[in-house]
Amino acid sequence: MADYNLSSLGQDLQLTSPTTSEAHVLVINTGGTIGMTLHDNVLAPKPNAFVQSLRKLPILHDESYAICGSDNTLVLPVATHMLMFVSSRMNKDNKRIIYTVMEYSPLLDSSNMTTDDWSQIGKDIEKNYQNFDGFVILHGTDTMAYTASALSFMCEHLGKPIILTGSQVPIYQVRTDGIDNLLGALLIAGQFVIPEVCLYFHNKLYRGNRVTKVDNRSFNAFSSPNLAPLANAAIDITINWDTVLRANTTAKFQVSTELNSNVGLLKLFPGITTATVRAFLQPPMQGVVLETYGSGNAPDNRPDLLEELKKATDAGVIIINCTQCLRGTVSMSYATGKVLIDAGVITGGDMTSEAALSKLCYVLAKKELSLDTKKKLMAQNLRGELSLDFADTKLCLSDSRFIQVIAQSLHISCKEELAAIRDALTPPLACAAAKIGDIEALEALKEMGSNLCLEDYDGRTPLHVAACEGHLNAVNYLLSHGATVYAKDRYGDTPLCNAVHYRHRDIVELLRQTRAHFSQDRLEELGRELCSLAASGDLEGLEIWSLAGADLMKPGYTGQTAIEVVGCFSCVIFQAHVQQSVVYLTSVFDVQI
Numbered sequence: 001m002a003d004y005n006l007s008s009l010g011q012d013l014q015l016t017s018p019t020t021s022e023a024h025v026l027v028i029n030t031g032g033t034i035g036m037t038l039h040d041n042v043l044a045p046k047p048n049a050f051v052q053s054l055r056k057l058p059i060l061h062d063e064s065y066a067i068c069g070s071d072n073t074l075v076l077p078v079a080t081h082m083l084m085f086v087s088s089r090m091n092k093d094n095k096r097i098i099y100t101v102m103e104y105s106p107l108l109d110s111s112n113m114t115t116d117d118w119s120q121i122g123k124d125i126e127k128n129y130q131n132f133d134g135f136v137i138l139h140g141t142d143t144m145a146y147t148a149s150a151l152s153f154m155c156e157h158l159g160k161p162i163i164l165t166g167s168q169v170p171i172y173q174v175r176t177d178g179i180d181n182l183l184g185a186l187l188i189a190g191q192f193v194i195p196e197v198c199l200y201f202h203n204k205l206y207r208g209n210r211v212t213k214v215d216n217r218s219f220n221a222f223s224s225p226n227l228a229p230l231a232n233a234a235i236d237i238t239i240n241w242d243t244v245l246r247a248n249t250t251a252k253f254q255v256s257t258e259l260n261s262n263v264g265l266l267k268l269f270p271g272i273t274t275a276t277v278r279a280f281l282q283p284p285m286q287g288v289v290l291e292t293y294g295s296g297n298a299p300d301n302r303p304d305l306l307e308e309l310k311k312a313t314d315a316g317v318i319i320i321n322c323t324q325c326l327r328g329t330v331s332m333s334y335a336t337g338k339v340l341i342d343a344g345v346i347t348g349g350d351m352t353s354e355a356a357l358s359k360l361c362y363v364l365a366k367k368e369l370s371l372d373t374k375k376k377l378m379a380q381n382l383r384g385e386l387s388l389d390f391a392d393t394k395l396c397l398s399d400s401r402f403i404q405v406i407a408q409s410l411h412i413s414c415k416e417e418l419a420a421i422r423d424a425l426t427p428p429l430a431c432a433a434a435k436i437g438d439i440e441a442l443e444a445l446k447e448m449g450s451n452l453c454l455e456d457y458d459g460r461t462p463l464h465v466a467a468c469e470g471h472l473n474a475v476n477y478l479l480s481h482g483a484t485v486y487a488k489d490r491y492g493d494t495p496l497c498n499a500v501h502y503r504h505r506d507i508v509e510l511l512r513q514t515r516a517h518f519s520q521d522r523l524e525e526l527g528r529e530l531c532s533l534a535a536s537g538d539l540e541g542l543e544i545w546s547l548a549g550a551d552l553m554k555p556g557y558t559g560q561t562a563i564e565v566v567g568c569f570s571c572v573i574f575q576a577h578v579q580q581s582v583v584y585l586t587s588v589f590d591v592q593i
């Protein structure tokens with residue numbers, strides 16, 4: 001992909017009336033049917049046409065709200081999502097979604113995609129990560145499952161939603177599925193902190209590395225055979241939070257854009273010749289997904305064929321065993337499966353071939369890792385692409401004594417009601433534990449299967465509370481157990497805003513490590529705050545705001561920056577504390593006031 005055109009990034013939007021809550025979503029249009037038009041009776045992408053069409057669709061753009069946003073920036077009408085988010089949890093009903101479309105040139109039918117295109121998308125997400133709350137990737141359906149899988153591995157320590165979508169019928173046509181798919185993807189990307197690479201299609205949000213395209217005539221084109229959807233969009237959008245992956249590290253988000261293309265996909269069929277297998281496994285081949293029969297079986301009466309596989313694995317080729325079946329897992333229950341283990345083939349469990357192949361591209365590109373470590377990674381669950389042993393994954397809800405006692409007193413026993421009680425009780429209990437920094441209590445809630453990201457009635461999460469109270473250990477614990485640094489309460493405040501407000505320097509540092517940042521809609525306010533700190537000579541305040549990533553050159557509402565404010569004050573009322581600010585700012589920016 002040569003380049004893209006995006007005129008709006010970096011430009012400030014001029015909006016008629018500022019709302020307290022806005023979400024910014026970057027839409028990367030790579031091509032696909034959604035934006036195609038008919039030429040000579042066949043569908044092909046048409047450059048620079050998509051945004052113009054969106055502008056004419058009132059359901060996808062509120063012209064009256066944006067006075068002079070740039071050409072590529074559109075606003076979703078609020079009424080649309082108010083209707084759709086009647087009673088779902090963890091939503092922000094009044095959030096206005098502002099989305100900016102970055103169009104690639106050339107636009108591609110996804111059959112033309114290569115690993116270079118995956119890298120390009122990854123680079124663009126990384127470059128724009130800080131400026132947006134979520135990302136929507138418009139993509140052709142044919143290879144969407146591959147790109148979704150690849151991005152899931154490439155995006156390391158992801159904290160924001162990345163949602164791929166597209167359509168079966170172009171958005172310009174009357175009976176299109178493009179509007180619903182784009183709208184659903186935008187609403188979810190803008191309103192829910194689902195830190196995963198997902199695929200949204202036909203009212204369902206799937207984990208990206210679990211899907212496969214199963215139908216080229218239906219609007220219901222994708223299936224996630226081994227994992228239930230992460231969300232269903234009906235009258236309400238219901239998020240299956242128990243399935244959504246949660247962050248478990250304080251490491252920074254980064255995209256690994258190096259990919260190894262010496263990989264292949266080999267499907268067994270009765271009578272496949274040894275010569276075919278041998279030819280396929282020749283250098284430069286480094287990684288192969290072997291699509292086997294049933295629960296991972298291959299002929300065990302073909303020593304010639306097995307010998308070729310063994311020779312390749314001995315020579316360092318990583319071969320992963322994935323089943324040809326749509327649903328189910330590779331299990332070594334047959335002699336015909338065990339022979340593959342003896343040949344050095346690694347079990348791919350219930351991974352889709354798309355996930356296994358793109359995982360090979362990602363893992364094989366890690367030059368710093370030994371072959372042994374690469375093999376281990378291939379067998380491990382990295383991004384939820386592989387089911388763990390169900391026996392020891394999650395504690396059953398009914399195992400919790402606490403929930404049992406409450407359930408008994410309320411005379412309820414069904415699983416859904418138990419889950420509802422747990423979700424209703426978690427936020428106040430977890431926030432109370434976070435307030436006093438009680439990690440044991442947080443741990444107990446976690447073991448109960450509680451989601452420590454759930455918000456209370458004010459949209460406040462345990463991480464907000466721990467950040468306010470200055471409990472560094474609790475913040476650390478929460479970040480390692482699924483809390484998101486991007487949660488916004490009803491006032492639009494993130495845990496970072498809270499830590500800055502209460503001047504907890506160590507917590508600001510920790511949150512910044514995970515790439516927490518001030519959100520785009522608070523930048524103006526930030527300039528004002530910095531000016532007022534500068535005017536009052538509040539050195540500690542300026543330092544902590546700057547530590548949190550505030551740009552001290554950002555102007556306040558008068559148009560002056562903190563530095564200029566200090567300049568004025570130092571002439572008129574020369575005070576010792578103002579002078580302190582002068583010294584601080586001049587040392588930070590090396591400017592003369």
Ligand SMILES: NC(=O)C[C@H](N)C(=O)O
Pocket residue numbers: 031032033034108109110111139140141142143166167168169
């Ligand atoms: N529905 C689609 O988007 C199919 C198209 N050929 C593509 O993958 O780009």
